[in-house]
Amino acid sequence: GEVLLSISYLNSSQLLFSIKDTGIGISSDRINTLFQPFTQADASISRKYGGTGLGLAICKHLVKLMGGSIWAESKGSVAGEPLLDWQMSTNLQTQGAIFCFTIALSNIEPIAIAPKSPVSGSSDSLMAEQFPLKILIVEDNFVNQKIAFLYLKKFGYLADIANNGAEALNMVSSQTYDLLLMDMQMPVMDGITATKAIRQDAMLQPQPKIVAMTANVMSEDVQSCLDVGMNDYISKPVQIDELVRILTQFQHKD
Numbered sequence: 001g002e003v004l005l006s007i008s009y010l011n012s013s014q015l016l017f018s019i020k021d022t023g024i025g026i027s028s029d030r031i032n033t034l035f036q037p038f039t040q041a042d043a044s045i046s047r048k049y050g051g052t053g054l055g056l057a058i059c060k061h062l063v064k065l066m067g068g069s070i071w072a073e074s075k076g077s078v079a080g081e082p083l084l085d086w087q088m089s090t091n092l093q094t095q096g097a098i099f100c101f102t103i104a105l106s107n108i109e110p111i112a113i114a115p116k117s118p119v120s121g122s123s124d125s126l127m128a129e130q131f132p133l134k135i136l137i138v139e140d141n142f143v144n145q146k147i148a149f150l151y152l153k154k155f156g157y158l159a160d161i162a163n164n165g166a167e168a169l170n171m172v173s174s175q176t177y178d179l180l181l182m183d184m185q186m187p188v189m190d191g192i193t194a195t196k197a198i199r200q201d202a203m204l205q206p207q208p209k210i211v212a213m214t215a216n217v218m219s220e221d222v223q224s225c226l227d228v229g230m231n232d233y234i235s236k237p238v239q240i241d242e243l244v245r246i247l248t249q250f251q252h253k254d
Helices: 043-047 056-065 124-130 144-154 165-174 193-200 219-225 239-247
Strands: 005-013 014-021 070-074 079-082 096-106 137-138 158-160 179-183 210-215 232-235
Touching: 014 239, 056 070, 056 096, 056 239, 079 179, 079 232, 137 165, 144 239, 158 165, 165 193, 179 193, 179 239, 193 210, 193 219
Parallel strands: 137 158, 137 179, 179 210, 210 232
Antiparallel strands: 005 014, 014 096, 070 079, 070 096
8 A cells, every 4th residue: 555645836825645555445425524623534433443433634724724625535436625717536446545735825934044154254164164163962862963963063063962861961071162052851861850960060160051852842841941040942843044043143152
């Protein structure tokens, strides 16, 4: 079996997403209920595979917020809000299902993938020379480690990595770091506990700047980071412009 994703311009103002799978498909007497909350195509699905039947209802709401519509077809039947000129490509003998949705391009703001260095006249790779920092990434997720490491490498920094707060404590006690990018939720020791220990260590001088990396950006979550002595925070997934802000804000000072 397989799952195929295709994305195309429907017209100058819309994108069309199509997800085709070769799974069990959806019977014609159930397909019309797919986008209703707490409904699944097969009552046995929740027992065998889990799920609440909320996923497609949430998708429908999100797509509407982006100015689009969503629909599904399987075994020659279609449900949802297909395009007026939509041509079905399934029949009773076709295996699997096709889910499609559109979004309005006018609702999408352009994203700066690689903004220019904030240091006038310098390249990204020279940023570390003008803003020298010894950096420790404290993160248990390998993918997040890699993203943060490569972002920093783009600016000329070769950061060290600790897999949890306990490792970070050992590393900061043996060498001096200017900046710690600290994940909040980690096994062994979380970011809050590690930061408390660092701030309470009178022998650890000079104290590093500590910036939280967290998906929890509610005001109370941010305040809990600041209360234990963190200097700032950046939200996950890490945005390169936010990282630039941190790097230029906490540059090394002799």
